[in-house]
Amino acid sequence: MTRAFNFSPGPAMLPESVLRQAQATMLEFGSTGASILEISHRGADFIAVAQKAEADLRTLLAIPDDYAVIFTAGGATTVQALLPLNFAAPGQAADYVVSGHWGKTALKQAAPCVDARIAASSEAGGFRDVPGRAQWRLSPDAAYVHVTANETIHGVEWQNIPEAGNAPLIADFSSSIASEPLDISKFGIVYAGAQKNLGPVGITVVIVRRDLLERAGQPRAPIFDYRAQAQAESMLNTPPSWNWYVLGLTVQWMLEQGGVAEFARRNAGKAALLYAAIDDSGGFYRNDVAAAARSRMNVPFFLHDAALDKVFLDEAKQAGLLALKGHRVLGGMRASLYNAMPEAGVQALVTFMQEFKQRHG
Amino acid sequence: MTRAFNFSPGPAMLPESVLRQAQATMLEFGSTGASILEISHRGADFIAVAQKAEADLRTLLAIPDDYAVIFTAGGATTVQALLPLNFAAPGQAADYVVSGHWGKTALKQAAPCVDARIAASSEAGGFRDVPGRAQWRLSPDAAYVHVTANETIHGVEWQNIPEAGNAPLIADFSSSIASEPLDISKFGIVYAGAQKNLGPVGITVVIVRRDLLERAGQPRAPIFDYRAQAQAESMLNTPPSWNWYVLGLTVQWMLEQGGVAEFARRNAGKAALLYAAIDDSGGFYRNDVAAAARSRMNVPFFLHDAALDKVFLDEAKQAGLLALKGHRVLGGMRASLYNAMPEAGVQALVTFMQEFKQRHG
Numbered sequence: 256m257t258r259a260f261n262f263s264p265g266p267a268m269l270p271e272s273v274l275r276q277a278q279a280t281m282l283e284f285g286s287t288g289a290s291i292l293e294i295s296h297r298g299a300d301f302i303a304v305a306q307k308a309e310a311d312l313r314t315l316l317a318i319p320d321d322y323a324v325i326f327t328a329g330g331a332t333t334v335q336a337l338l339p340l341n342f343a344a345p346g347q348a349a350d351y352v353v354s355g356h357w358g359k360t361a362l363k364q365a366a367p368c369v370d371a372r373i374a375a376s377s378e379a380g381g382f383r384d385v386p387g388r389a390q391w392r393l394s395p396d397a398a399y400v401h402v403t404a405n406e407t408i409h410g411v412e413w414q415n416i417p418e419a420g421n422a423p424l425i426a427d428f429s430s431s432i433a434s435e436p437l438d439i440s441k442f443g444i445v446y447a448g449a450q451k452n453l454g455p456v457g458i459t460v461v462i463v464r465r466d467l468l469e470r471a472g473q474p475r476a477p478i479f480d481y482r483a484q485a486q487a488e489s490m491l492n493t494p495p496s497w498n499w500y501v502l503g504l505t506v507q508w509m510l511e512q513g514g515v516a517e518f519a520r521r522n523a524g525k526a527a528l529l530y531a532a533i534d535d536s537g538g539f540y541r542n543d544v545a546a547a548a549r550s551r552m553n554v555p556f557f558l559h560d561a562a563l564d565k566v567f568l569d570e571a572k573q574a575g576l577l578a579l580k581g582h583r584v585l586g587g588m589r590a591s592l593y594n595a596m597p598e599a600g601v602q603a604l605v606t607f608m609q610e611f612k613q614r615h616g
Numbered sequence: 617m618t619r620a621f622n623f624s625p626g627p628a629m630l631p632e633s634v635l636r637q638a639q640a641t642m643l644e645f646g647s648t649g650a651s652i653l654e655i656s657h658r659g660a661d662f663i664a665v666a667q668k669a670e671a672d673l674r675t676l677l678a679i680p681d682d683y684a685v686i687f688t689a690g691g692a693t694t695v696q697a698l699l700p701l702n703f704a705a706p707g708q709a710a711d712y713v714v715s716g717h718w719g720k721t722a723l724k725q726a727a728p729c730v731d732a733r734i735a736a737s738s739e740a741g742g743f744r745d746v747p748g749r750a751q752w753r754l755s756p757d758a759a760y761v762h763v764t765a766n767e768t769i770h771g772v773e774w775q776n777i778p779e780a781g782n783a784p785l786i787a788d789f790s791s792s793i794a795s796e797p798l799d800i801s802k803f804g805i806v807y808a809g810a811q812k813n814l815g816p817v818g819i820t821v822v823i824v825r826r827d828l829l830e831r832a833g834q835p836r837a838p839i840f841d842y843r844a845q846a847q848a849e850s851m852l853n854t855p856p857s858w859n860w861y862v863l864g865l866t867v868q869w870m871l872e873q874g875g876v877a878e879f880a881r882r883n884a885g886k887a888a889l890l891y892a893a894i895d896d897s898g899g900f901y902r903n904d905v906a907a908a909a910r911s912r913m914n915v916p917f918f919l920h921d922a923a924l925d926k927v928f929l930d931e932a933k934q935a936g937l938l939a940l941k942g943h944r945v946l947g948g949m950r951a952s953l954y955n956a957m958p959e960a961g962v963q964a965l966v967t968f969m970q971e972f973k974q975r976h977g
Contacts, residue, residue, distance in 0.1 A: 258650065261654055263655065265854065266656060266854070269651065278639050281635050282635050288620030288622070289620060289624075289629070289938060292817065294622075294627060294939075295627060298939070364838060478725055492694075494817075495689070495859065
């Protein structure tokens, strides 16, 4: 079998050129005499890799100088657990705007260490839309306001995240970072697990406005202190160095492809193509998300007859279209269209869907 | 340049056959049509990888059935931060036996969330020995007793870790796990970052007696709950799946080589060879650790004249002997002799050291 179009929500498809570079350095990295996987994170060779990854990421995302960039392990969920410890006083309120499963997770991770409040939620409507700014009930004393930029399971994305007011806005961009231009300065913190749009599994990026690092937070282990982590350039302990390296390769690839403006163009095109195929299927396929909140990255859809789901997945796999099964929370199908998914992959999916409908309609 | 003998303390040398397998699956894993780096951690293909890694690790280390094995991100330092949250009540005492830098780190990580006490320390003597059992001052109410099996920087290793009494013994085996047979049942918890003896950077193993998972611990985020993590088979969130895979390859390699008994034999031989070269150098090289506490894994040594350090490192690198620079805490040199370091590497180092002495003695 050859490499297929992989619609996995994450770990997700990577550019073949990135994989080939990772492959080429698996036994020997440059003139080091060792694999990139075997060299010390504190040696000059890896430090150069780490610094280039950060510099390139700063270029790609236009990260202002007054923001630190932390590379860390543990995924976005661990970041969610550490937000109150670093940025809220004991017992302080924190506002959560919930537009899907991952917004709920963010709140659950914070709840043991902060007065976590649901400022707004679209759960009553089945997470088929974002809760508009008019619905937000913000706490005057909140340490921060948390939003999920794109909900990977429910396929709900903010087109423009509203201003929060006085409290800094913290946004989980795990599944949409680098998919289009973003004004980082609107946020106190932007964070993202890398395994969707930034490259490999096993590394997470936290972009944090430096003044927030001065907050006292709550008693916590030194390893959980983001201020110390920023000062130590993300090397308080051994970082996931190989994963950091592959993130750097992926960021470099995005820059070479034209940066986030180019990916915004491609991603809009890919999403439009797939949503049109769903909407024009006469009800054979269905996506229930409000038009203005439809995700460009994750497109959940349902067949008109769930009895066809297994056949659809089997035939898709035979056609080289992988990982289209929807999350167990929703069922149905889901196609993830991150930056590394080429338009040809979406074209192939749409063609398959049309042919499948003809065969089974 | 070809692959050299890499004495890095971690990330460390890996078996070439493991790297070749990781390389071979970088574009396509089996018949999945995708890289091992791109497939879902919840799909059948990766679940099989994860389960085989655990089963092989259980075989390699003879882990009893009443111990859970958790695969996690964040390194041993993160485990140290989570120990009090999971296994101590708020304000409860925990005893730390400190035989080097990493024992101090373990205590520092725990201190914000527990009454962390130094039960014994060999710091006054410069960490050149372990503090013997007679020196331990244990707290009657301690939640646990923590020891560091092998100190990577100071080159101090317990030959036999003493019994602690009533409180469960928690041991950091990051730099000596799988280096010789170990009776896991003597411990409440054994944990280790993988990047020394278990394979790649970016993944950590926590082996925990199941009854300890019933402890209430302290308020903490769900992602920091080891009981939940064990129940979820280490998939509360996206694990560092690629790193887990390479750990599995490394464990399989260790089994194929003959298991921990065989590595105990090899490691004893390698360490004896290097210590003999140091001790027989007439003072040109020096190791200050008490004979009975000398580490088989990490051998710090000093040249009689520190002015020669840079020449030694430069000439060693030219000879294909990498990463011999000592940790900044101690200075001098350090050779790490983990399982993947072949005897030929230590022979080459010893020969180089003898020739260097002849040239510069």
